[in-house]
Amino acid sequence: MELSKDVLLKEIQDLRDENKRLRKQLEEMNPRDRLTGLLNRGSLYERLEYEAVRTDRGQSYLSLLLIRISDFKGLVQEHGKDTMDVLVKLMGQAISESVRSVDIVGRYEDGGFLLLLPDIQPNKGTVVSERLKKAIDKQISPMGIRIKYSIGVKLYKDEPINELLNETERLAVSSEAEGIGRVHR
Numbered sequence: 001m002e003l004s005k006d007v008l009l010k011e012i013q014d015l016r017d018e019n020k021r022l023r024k025q026l027e028e029m030n031p032r033d034r035l036t037g038l039l040n041r042g043s044l045y046e047r048l049e050y051e052a053v054r055t056d057r058g059q060s061y062l063s064l065l066l067i068r069i070s071d072f073k074g075l076v077q078e079h080g081k082d083t084m085d086v087l088v089k090l091m092g093q094a095i096s097e098s099v100r101s102v103d104i105v106g107r108y109e110d111g112g113f114l115l116l117l118p119d120i121q122p123n124k125g126t127v128v129s130e131r132l133k134k135a136i137d138k139q140i141s142p143m144g145i146r147i148k149y150s151i152g153v154k155l156y157k158d159e160p161i162n163e164l165l166n167e168t169e170r171l172a173v174s175s176e177a178e179g180i181g182r183v184h185r
Contacts, residue, residue: 028042036092038092038105056158061155063125064152064168065115066169067113067136070148070149071148083143084111087143088107094132094138097135103117114168115132126153150176151175152170152173154168
């Protein structure tokens with residue numbers, strides 16, 4: 001029995017669609033971001049849940065830092081995706097090299113990074129953010145691209161994880177609204 005060209009093309013398209021679905025599923029199972037090698041958003045969320053429980057049990061603190069590149073989509077349009085990929089990778093490298101080994105760093109969104117700082121004193125999140133600003137600026141300055149980014153710092157206080165993340169995002173947005181180099185906590 002001979003298959004028609006239309007039937008073969010349909011089979012090929014179905015196989016491509018299945019392959020695409022399986023690749024997406026495999027990426028979701030990978031705990032690392034492909035570009036930066038840092039934890040991805042899903043893995044960050046799992047670690048945040050773990051660290052929140054651990055913090056609730058002990059007598060330690062947990063701070064979150066959210067670093068967001070301002071107008072990331074506009075920068076991609078202006079400089080190109082490949083250039084911004086290099087910039088994001090360099091930022092991730094600067095961040096991960098500037099924190100303690102117990103700190104957890106991941107890519108939270110296209111132009112954003114989330115840091116979990118377990119076992120840290122309540123006022124030290126802002127100190128860490130200032131150190132990170134210097135490290136990021138030093139790492140990306142050779143690229144010759146001027147970017148703006150904001151940092152939100154939030155101390156965990158036995159609250160639902162979604163509320164904690166929303167508040168950290170709100171603080172980063174407030175920081176962005178006030179201009180370059182602002183840190184909100």
